[in-house]
Amino acid sequence: MKTNLLPFLLLLLLLLLHDPISVYAAAGPPASMAASSPGIQVENEEHHMDLHRKMVIALAVVSTALVVVIFGFLCFWIYSRKHLSKPNRKSVPNPDAEKGVALAPFLSKFSSVKMVGKKGYLPMIDYKQIEKATNNFQESNILGQGGFGCVYQARLDDNLDVAVKKLHCETQIAGREFENEVNLLSEIRHPNIISILGCSENEDKRFIVYELMKNGSLEAQLHGPSRGAALTWHMRMKIALDTARGLEYLHEHRKPAVIHRDLKSSNILLDENFNAKLSDFGLAIVDGSQSKSNIKLSGTLGYVAPEYLLDGKLTDKSDVYAFGVVLLELLLGRKPVEKLSPCHCQSIVTWAMPQLTDRSKLPNIVDPVIKDAMDLKHLYQVAAVAVLCVQPEPSYRPLITDVLHSLVPLVPVDLGGTLRLSNVAHHSVMS
Structure with a gap:
């Protein structure tokens, strides 16, 4: 609707520029009178000159005002195209974002410093927090042992009991397995598949934090x-x-x-x-x-x-x-x-x-x-x-x-x- 005003305003400006010329021509005396009365002719010419000046001034004021209005509408139109349409794009539903919101209450238990995983909603937990939660990886906290490391029982600052898998990733195979598990489990939510809560890293060691399964394997x-x-x-x-x-x-x-x-x-x-x-x-x-x-x-x-x-x-x-x-x-x-x-x-x-x-x-x-x-x-x-x-x-x-x-x-x-x-x-x- 705003763009349709531009042709209308331009037409209005042309009409205003044209009308004073018509008025001026109509205001002129008949040719016979001008030829027969020199005194009247001079007076009329002075009157016309005065009227002409007033019309020029009025025309300048109106034209300036119209230019300002047109420029204002043009700026508003450009602004609306660039900025006002953005909320519409953001309002498009995003399934991945919805997953993140759904997980927010669960994952808010952790101190997240950045997000990892393919979908980008898995917290990266600070290593110091992992170290503290496992009592510096105390042997008595070991729940089990696998090919690349141990699983420890841990308690986070908010008294949440979790399991922490510690992986030694000196080899590419161990590193790939870590990335594979993090990427897969960060996308999966099912009652019969373990929930991954976060991960951490320190030098060549990687850590995955899971929900604690109290009856073990x-x-x-x-x-x-x-x-x-x-x-x-x-x-x-x-x-x-x-x-x-x-x-x-x-x-x-x-x-x-x-x-x-x-x-x-x-x-x-x-x-x-x-x-x-x-x-x-x-x-x-x-x-x-x-x-x-x-x-x-x-x-x-x-x-x-x-x-x-x-x-x-x-x-x-x-x-x-x-x-x-x-x-x-x-x-x-x-x-x-x-x-x-x-x-x-x-x-x-x-x-x-x-x-x-x-x-x-x-x-x-x-x-x-x-x-x-x-x-x-x-x-x-x-x-x-x-x-x-x-x-x-x-x-x-x-x-x-x-x-x-x-x-x-x-x-x-x-x-x-x-x-x-x-x-x-x-x-x-x-x-």
Whole structure:
């Protein structure tokens, strides 16, 4: 609308410049009078000269005023084009910004000095704060140990308990794993995947801060001093279901999909209510980010799928194989690889496979902690799922979504499944 005023004002100025000439011409006396009356002619000429001066002055004032008005409108138009349109661009919804706002109450617990990660909303925590929170990395605070460093329990200034992974990044491999985990977890929010809260660095050391999982790892629960005593049958099925849900999110719902590549019981962490969450994404691969056939073989013996171990072929079915091994650990209470002699080891898959498919032998190899604690039909069903997951041929293994759907009916409603315990008790009595 403002730009349409410019032609109108220019036209008005031309009309005003033209009108005084017309008035002046009309004000002149008839030619016959001027010729017959010299006195009158002089008087009229003086009158016309005076009128001309007044008109010139008026015209100058009006023209100046119009120029000022036009210039003012022009400046306002230029200003509005440059500045007033900016809020409209800023008002366009930004999904990443919305994520940042959603995380703000959670991340505000930390002293953020800069933001890192692909999405730019992960706090970089001051190293001195990390050092203080771990009591200068006191040995008694160690929760676990991995290939590149230790995980410590820590308490931040606001009494928030967290876990801190300390990585020694002297090699490029360790540095890449750190960056890979930070970038992936900074983008993921899922109830069955560990939450990353921040990171830090000091010289060649890198630190990742996670939520604290108070019941430690599934490996520690199953194979530690308690030997699985805290894990009932239904609790084990819940852990399996939670793990499957985390994997399903990575394989089916995240775009692009992620292959964890190092799923194992030590990377399944348990919170105070035994909710299971996947952790340690240093080796994870974003599907399509690189040629999976050229990826360096990595993983943990006993969990690595045979096609990946022998031929380097990596797919989401490799994670399904590792899940099957974890399911066997939950079912049998045995480690994935057991040493029979100094020179000979045996995998849980090799040992259990002949007995898993024999209903008469299966109850005898179940973990003694949960033996006779479940409906036999449920036991057979879980064993069948595990057998399918660890098939040597990847195409014979189910998708993790199918595994999840098989486990949901075996988990009680209050633990996240659809099983009603009263029906199970009634069925057991009838059988």
